[in-house]
Amino acid sequence: MESELKLRKQSKSTKEIQKNEKPPTNQVNEQPKIPQLKYGPMPKFSGQRIFSRAVIIVAVLIYVWYYPKNGKEVILAQSGDVYTNRGVNVNCDKAYLEEIKSYSGCVPKKCGRFVMDRLVTEYEADILLWLAKRGMSLAESSGGATIMDLHSGALSYKTTFINFYKSGKDNFITPTDLLVYRTVRERIQAAIAETFGLDGTKLYLTYPTFFSKLTNKEPAHVHDEYWHVHVDKFTYESFHYTSLVYLNNYRQDFQGGRFLYLENTAKSKHNMTVEPRKGRVSFFTSGAENPHFVEKVTEGERFAITISFTCDESKKIKDLEKSLK
Ligand SMILES: O=C(O)CCC(=O)C(=O)O
Numbered sequence: 636m637e638s639e640l641k642l643r644k645q646s647k648s649t650k651e652i653q654k655n656e657k658p659p660t661n662q663v664n665e666q667p668k669i670p671q672l673k674y675g676p677m678p679k680f681s682g683q684r685i686f687s688r689a690v691i692i693v694a695v696l697i698y699v700w701y702y703p704k705n706g707k708e709v710i711l712a713q714s715g716d717v718y719t720n721r722g723v724n725v726n727c728d729k730a731y732l733e734e735i736k737s738y739s740g741c742v743p744k745k746c747g748r749f750v751m752d753r754l755v756t757e758y759e760a761d762i763l764l765w766l767a768k769r770g771m772s773l774a775e776s777s778g779g780a781t782i783m784d785l786h787s788g789a790l791s792y793k794t795t796f797i798n799f800y801k802s803g804k805d806n807f808i809t810p811t812d813l814l815v816y817r818t819v820r821e822r823i824q825a826a827i828a829e830t831f832g833l834d835g836t837k838l839y840l841t842y843p844t845f846f847s848k849l850t851n852k853e854p855a856h857v858h859d860e861y862w863h864v865h866v867d868k869f870t871y872e873s874f875h876y877t878s879l880v881y882l883n884n885y886r887q888d889f890q891g892g893r894f895l896y897l898e899n900t901a902k903s904k905h906n907m908t909v910e911p912r913k914g915r916v917s918f919f920t921s922g923a924e925n926p927h928f929v930e931k932v933t934e935g936e937r938f939a940i941t942i943s944f945t946c947d948e949s950k951k952i953k954d955l956e957k958s959l960k
């Protein structure tokens with residue numbers, strides 16, 4: 636009731652004000668009419684113009700800057716750049732975490748993916764590249780993926796594998812190769828332990844650890860289809876941490892063949908790309924938080940090493956010098 640009264644009073648007083656308003660004087664009516672501009676008045680001062688132009692330029696720059704992120708991918712590492720340590724954390728896959736939990740000292744503080752360009756020198760990468768080329772000159776796949784595993788001796792041959800140790804053809808491996816291979820592996824292991832907060836002595840080299848040569852040859856066997864999306868933990872059960880050493884350069888030595896993390900979460904749909912670069916080390920937790928694939932190589936030959944680590948001591952493999960003795 637009270638508020639109703641108030642309202643009535645209010646409307647009354649409004650009417651009163653309206654009544655008391657003086658009618659517009661002639662003077663006002665006689666003022667020259669300002670033409671109504673469609674988009675409002677033009678800015679009167681050049682400062683205002685500069686400001687509005689600056690706003691447009693900044694908006695365009697922001698759009699251009701963010702556009703690639705709204706597209707299909709984000710570049711984690713470009714082939715022309717050198718990164719000491721670049722990476723991102725991702726949430727660990729539940730099953731991966733559950734499985735790895737039983738290995739004390741080997742559980743990652745956070746899962747993720749990283750790139751380091753200063754762990755392996757170009758010279759070391761060259762030594763490993765020449766080693767791969769010498770080995771793969773003995774035999775190669777009929778399709779686009781040739782694999783050479785120095786630990787087991789497996790080497791792609793047409794649509795199958797030969798064992799170069801069994802056929803006595805292992806004299807292409809020199810003591811320098813073995814030394815470089817081992818020290819590179821040790822440095823990567825230390826970097827993985829440091830990055831994920833592990834006890835490095837609880838991490839073991841595992842199988843398969845292998846060299847790969849990828850080309851644009853038509854696949855002759857399912858082994859040649861290297862471009863499928865996969866999770867390393869599912870493909871190679873023993874893996875807990877995966878590392879890759881690139882031995883030659885994307886764009887210079889081959890086209891295509893970039894490495895992509897597939898992103899299809901509520902948070903992001905943008906794949907994350909690593910462009911191979913000679914001596915570049917890329918590593919990541921091997922669970923379903925890091926599904927990935929390699930783009931088809933369209934030209935040239937792409938060389939890399941997959942060096943894998945496990946927390947499960949029963950799945951460890953020996954260093955090459957020891958296994959060769
Ligand atoms: O060569 C690469 O970049 C990745 C290879 C790969 O995904 C693998 O060996 O599991």
Ligand SMILES: [Fe+2]
Nearest residue numbers: 865866867927
């Ligand atoms: Fe993989």
